Amino acid sequence: MGEKLLVTSSPHLKGPKTVRGLMLDVILSLVPASIAAVVIFGPRSLTVILASVVSAVASEAIFEKAVKRDVTVNDLSAVITGLLLALTLPPGVRLYVPVVGSAFAVIVAKQIFGGLGTNFVNPALAGRAFVMAAWPLQLSSKWVAPFTFDAVSGSTPLAVLRSGQTAIPSISDILIGNRLGSLGETCVLALLLGASYLIARGVIDWRLPAGYIGAVFAGAWVFGKSGAYFQGDGLTAVLLGGVILGAFFMATDYVTSPVTGKGRLYMGIGAGIVTILIRLWGTYPEGVTYGILFMNLVTPLIDRFMVPRYYGYVHDVSLRRKARAAGRRA
Amino acid sequence: MVNLRRGFGGVKLPDRKGLSAHAKIEDAGIPAELVLFLSQHTGAPSKPFVKVGDAVKRGQKVADAQGPVSAALHAPTSGIVKAIEPRYQPVLACMVDAVVIEPDGKNETVEGLAPVATNLHAVSRQKIVEIAREAGLVGLGGAAFPTAVKLTPPPGTVIDTYLLNGAECEPYLTADQKLMEEEATTIVFGFRALMKGAGAPKGIVCVEDNKPEAIDAMKKAIGPFKELDVAVLPSKYPRGGEKNLIEVVLGREVPPPPGLPLNVGVIVSNVGTAYAMAQAILTGLPLVERVITVTGEGVARPANFKALIGTPLSYLVEKAGGFSGTPGKVIMGGPMMGTAMRGLDVPVLKGTSGVLVLRKEQSAPEPVLPCLHCGKCVDSCPLRLLPVWIASYAENGYLDEAEKFRAVDCCECGACAYSCPSRRPLVQSIRLAKARIAERRRAAAAKKQK
Numbered sequence: 001m002g003e004k005l006l007v008t009s010s011p012h013l014k015g016p017k018t019v020r021g022l023m024l025d026v027i028l029s030l031v032p033a034s035i036a037a038v039v040i041f042g043p044r045s046l047t048v049i050l051a052s053v054v055s056a057v058a059s060e061a062i063f064e065k066a067v068k069r070d071v072t073v074n075d076l077s078a079v080i081t082g083l084l085l086a087l088t089l090p091p092g093v094r095l096y097v098p099v100v101g102s103a104f105a106v107i108v109a110k111q112i113f114g115g116l117g118t119n120f121v122n123p124a125l126a127g128r129a130f131v132m133a134a135w136p137l138q139l140s141s142k143w144v145a146p147f148t149f150d151a152v153s154g155s156t157p158l159a160v161l162r163s164g165q166t167a168i169p170s171i172s173d174i175l176i177g178n179r180l181g182s183l184g185e186t187c188v189l190a191l192l193l194g195a196s197y198l199i200a201r202g203v204i205d206w207r208l209p210a211g212y213i214g215a216v217f218a219g220a221w222v223f224g225k226s227g228a229y230f231q232g233d234g235l236t237a238v239l240l241g242g243v244i245l246g247a248f249f250m251a252t253d254y255v256t257s258p259v260t261g262k263g264r265l266y267m268g269i270g271a272g273i274v275t276i277l278i279r280l281w282g283t284y285p286e287g288v289t290y291g292i293l294f295m296n297l298v299t300p301l302i303d304r305f306m307v308p309r310y311y312g313y314v315h316d317v318s319l320r321r322k323a324r325a326a327g328r329r330a
Numbered sequence: 331m332v333n334l335r336r337g338f339g340g341v342k343l344p345d346r347k348g349l350s351a352h353a354k355i356e357d358a359g360i361p362a363e364l365v366l367f368l369s370q371h372t373g374a375p376s377k378p379f380v381k382v383g384d385a386v387k388r389g390q391k392v393a394d395a396q397g398p399v400s401a402a403l404h405a406p407t408s409g410i411v412k413a414i415e416p417r418y419q420p421v422l423a424c425m426v427d428a429v430v431i432e433p434d435g436k437n438e439t440v441e442g443l444a445p446v447a448t449n450l451h452a453v454s455r456q457k458i459v460e461i462a463r464e465a466g467l468v469g470l471g472g473a474a475f476p477t478a479v480k481l482t483p484p485p486g487t488v489i490d491t492y493l494l495n496g497a498e499c500e501p502y503l504t505a506d507q508k509l510m511e512e513e514a515t516t517i518v519f520g521f522r523a524l525m526k527g528a529g530a531p532k533g534i535v536c537v538e539d540n541k542p543e544a545i546d547a548m549k550k551a552i553g554p555f556k557e558l559d560v561a562v563l564p565s566k567y568p569r570g571g572e573k574n575l576i577e578v579v580l581g582r583e584v585p586p587p588p589g590l591p592l593n594v595g596v597i598v599s600n601v602g603t604a605y606a607m608a609q610a611i612l613t614g615l616p617l618v619e620r621v622i623t624v625t626g627e628g629v630a631r632p633a634n635f636k637a638l639i640g641t642p643l644s645y646l647v648e649k650a651g652g653f654s655g656t657p658g659k660v661i662m663g664g665p666m667m668g669t670a671m672r673g674l675d676v677p678v679l680k681g682t683s684g685v686l687v688l689r690k691e692q693s694a695p696e697p698v699l700p701c702l703h704c705g706k707c708v709d710s711c712p713l714r715l716l717p718v719w720i721a722s723y724a725e726n727g728y729l730d731e732a733e734k735f736r737a738v739d740c741c742e743c744g745a746c747a748y749s750c751p752s753r754r755p756l757v758q759s760i761r762l763a764k765a766r767i768a769e770r771r772r773a774a775a776a777k778k779q780k
Contacts, residue, residue: 005673006659006693009758011666011744012686013343013501017706017751019699075699117700117752205705254704259718261709310736311338311573311713315585315593 017202019116023076025203029194030083030249036187040177041091042149048183049086052098056082059103063111077116081105084124084249087184088242088289089131092142092151097135101127121296122253125246125289132289143180156180158241159285174239185242195248208257208264209247215272216243223280243275246288256296263299263306271295332534332561337578339712340566341745343666345540346501350625350632355508357636358622358649360407364431364640365677366392367419371474373399376466378429384411387440389615392429395463401476401680402466405440406618406638409433420662420676421669428677431640443614450522453611458527462607465616470602471495471572472663474681477603481527483592491580492530494521496537496544496601497563497570500664503684505621506601508634510537510544514551517601520608522555528597533558536575540565567666568743572598574712586739602683622678624650628657628687637678643685644674658693661686666744699752707746707756713739717746721756724763729770732763740764 037045060078064071073079082102089098105127110119119126132139140159145152157168157179169179177187184191198204217234224232238244251257251271258264271291278287369375376393386392386405393403412432419426446461447453453461463478483489494517498506510517518535525533535552537545539562552558561579563569572591573584575598582594591598602620609615618639625632630651637646643660647653661668662682678685707717716735723732740760747756 005657005671006695007670007672008659008695009755009761010661010668010670010742011747011757012659012661012668012670012688012693013665013744013748014696014753015341015748015750017749018753019702019751022704022751115700117702254702257703259703259705259708259716261705264705307716307735308708308714310586310715310739311577312583312586312589312739313714314583315589319585 019075022203023080025198025201026080026249027076027083029197029203030080030087030184032190032193033087033184033187033245034083036177036190037087037091037183040146040186041144041183044144044149045091045183047095048089048091048093048098049083051095052086052089052102053079053082055099056085056102056106059106060111063107064115069115072116075116078106081110081123081127084184085127087245088124088128088182090139090142090182091144093138094142097131097138100134101131104130117255119255121293122250122256125250125293125296128289129293145180146178146186152180156285161236161240161285168236168240171235171239174236182242185245188239188244191244191248195244198248204248204252205261205264207261208252208268211265211268212247212251212272212275213238213243213268215269216275219273219276219280223276237279241279241286242288246271246292250288251292251295256299258299258302258306260303260306260308262308263302266302266306267295267299270298332559332579334561334563334578335581337566337569337574337712338714339710339745340569340574341710341748342565343501343567343748345565347504347507347540349502349627350504350623350634351507353504353508353633355512355621355634355636358638358641358646360433360435360437360638361641361645362433363412363642364406364409364433364638365417365642366403366405366429366431366640367417367426367677367679368393368403368428369419369422369426370679370681371401371468371476373397373401373476373479375427376400376403378403378414378427380411380414380429382411382413385409386411386431387438389443389618390440391464391466391616395466395476399476399479401468401474402464402616403429404466404616404618405431406640407431407433408436408438418676419679420671421679421681423669445614446611448612450519450526453523453526455526455529458523458611461610462527465606465610467603467606467610467617468680469600470606470620470681470683471600472667472681472683474679477524477599477607480597480599481524483528483597487592488595489528489530489592489597490532490595492521492525492528492533493575493579493596493598494533494535494601494604495570495572495575495598496535496541496548497575498541499538499565499567499570500666500668500684502625502686503623503664504625505623505634505683507541507544509601509605509621510541511547513605514547516608516612517604518548518551518555518558519612520604520606521558521599523607523611524597524599524604525557530597531557534561534579535559536561536563536570536579538563538565538569567745568712568741571712571741571743573741586736617680620680620682622646622682623684624687625684626687627692628653628655628689630654639680640677642675642677643671646678646685647674647687653687654689656690657687658690659686659688661688666748667742696753698754701754702752704751706749706751710745710749712743712745713741715740717756717760720763721754721759724759724766729763729766733767737763738767
């Protein structure tokens with residue numbers, strides 16, 4: 001036998017999930033929402049999405065070449081960042097918004113710190129926060145009427161609610177996407193389809209979105225109606241705005257969410273609380289971006305304190321108690 | 331039927347037992363050379379008392395146990411002691427003294443080898459422990475802990491349950507499965523002997539649900555004995571690991587190292603050990619052979635052999651039809667916890683349960699990506715540890731933090747590394763941390779003694 005044998009540490013079997021495979025699953029899960037965006041708001045949606053994705057991938061490649069690192073666009077994480085950012089923008093937005101936003105997201109929120117696995121906040125949301133601050137009008141007025149593709153400068157249902165009026169579309173309209181809104185957040189059904197795919201494939205932990213949606217629902221239900229408690233419309237609060245998109249696709253970014261199941265649940269709840277605080281008592285009509293960004297920053301703290309009870313902990317605690325008691329008696 | 335509890339973590343692995351599950355146990359025969367390491371069990375090495383040139387017969391003791399935690403060593407077949415020299419021990423990965431025997435092909439059994447009893451009533455508890463010690467019995471599940479020592483826990487320990495581990499949760503391996511299918515009655519005899527030796531009133535046979543014929547065979551074999559029961563486990567890795575087994579079957583948790591199952595009143599032994607115990611009582615034969623699965627996509631005819639301890643891997647692979655395709659990895663043990671071999675010129679040890687040959691295409695190394703912090707390793711760790719942090723701390727030299735996150739508790743099952751999408755070498759990093767922590771503790775203890 002003249003062949004050389006490979007000698008590596010155990011285990012010698014590797015699981016079926018790879019980084020590329022996980023990213024592909026996420027992209028696949030966003031396809032229904034992207035298709036819905038094109039169907040509801042017209043071909044401009046596709047232009048916005050493509051501009052965002054191309055800018056994200058190009059920025060990553062150019063930056064990595066510039067700092068002499070391996071170009072890693074093949075792992076598809078930049079594609080996802082670009083796609084997610086595009087889905088949070090209004091359909092009529094000028095193209096420089098997604099291009100600059102994606103570049104900021106990929107370079108400043110991720111690559112500067114070391115690339116994949118080192119971002120300290122969700123890159124897509126960081127990009128959105130940047131463009132929200134830089135071009136607030138682009139993000140609050142470039143709406144497009146559903147199915148007729150006319151540019152409209154009215155308010156989204158969320159803004160309408162905020163101003164105290166109650167003339168918002170019906171629940172079925174909200175679910176299908178027959179209303180004003182950004183590319184990705186409008187067709188809730190498409191988002192839920194993608195989300196169930198992700199959960200079924202084991203890509204995301206259901207506890208995070210459950211905590212988030214539960215907290216938003218509870219907060220809106222308890223405090224939603226001004227002047228009275230427990231009379232708010234929790235369901236509408238969850239379906240409007242970017243809650244579904246944020247809960248299932250943004251907050252669940254691996255790098256910026258906790259590593260334990262319980263930790264993820266608490267992160268979801270925390271993000272939901274901040275979102276409700278901003279929506280009900282802040283000046284923005286939409287609080288998802290900052291809710292998730294805030295909990296991204298808190299994640300390391302959660303990880304520090306959410307240490308599971310290791311196997312055998314039961315004995316360690318009782319042994320220590322016995323030792324202390326014995327010490328006291330001595 | 332035993333009620334099972336929920337265990338944490340674990341991964342569902344591809345079974346791959348179909349390759350050798352239908353191969354009946356066959357005799358491997360006598361190779362040209364047998365290498366018996368003096369250190370192939372947990373504890374102090376054995377002390378040889380034969381000399382080069384001595385003639386030995388099958389079942390003859392060639393080395394004695396040294397100290398309380400050690401095991402005796404016996405010649406598997408008749409021949410001449412060719413040498414007593416250092417040879418490369420694959421699991422300890424260093425040169426270890428070994429008794430090298432050149433068989434003469436006559437396979438003569440040593441005089442005086444006779445059955446001790448055919449009925450358990452004829453042997454006392456002390457006699458069973460003595461037989462286990464004299465026969466050089468060690469745990470055949472892999473760790474090779476001297477059985478006689480296991481059967482005599484520290485005074486004051488009460489053992490209330492004995493678990494017989496027939497789970498065989500590693501993919502590809504079918505040695506225990508075939509042994510249970512073909513020798514269930516003998517295994518049960520040996521199990522009851524072990525229980526008597528330990529003084530345990532209750533025994534549970536644990537099998538995974540991917541072995542239906544074995545389950546039926548064992549259920550039939552324990553029929554007449556009211557103190558025995560069968561627990562059928564869902565196939566998840568590593569439910570067959572001793573700590574996980576106790577958690578799932580009995581709902582108890584073994585204290586962290588240096589805690590042992592005896593601290594919660596349990597002893598666990600492999601089905602192979604029970605079979606060897608039965609052989610030692612029923613025929614008087616000491617531990618000189620065991621069932622080994624030679625399997626993998628890289629061998630032409632996967633088989634389950636009854637092989638002599640000390641048989642070289644090259645002999646067994648040839649018996650299994652030789653290589654199929656280009657071999658990439660040869661693993662002693664299962665694919666999750668086995669050791670990769672440098673070559674085939676290493677012998678089978680007492681604790682070797684399988685030889686796995688993987689093709690080159692199956693064993694190509696994958697690039698390592700940065701940690702995604704996805705938590706899949708945390709979700710899969712059966713001991714509820716945080717492999718992500720232990721490995722990161724170990725890789726960056728932070729030994730104190732690695733110790734605080736309980737690196738020492740890790741059983742190296744590999745479930746974390748299996749689940750890692752970035753293909754990070756988690757088990758390797760944790761092993762490194764464990765080794766460095768142990769070294770540090772030893773140095774501190776030595777300093778304290780001075």
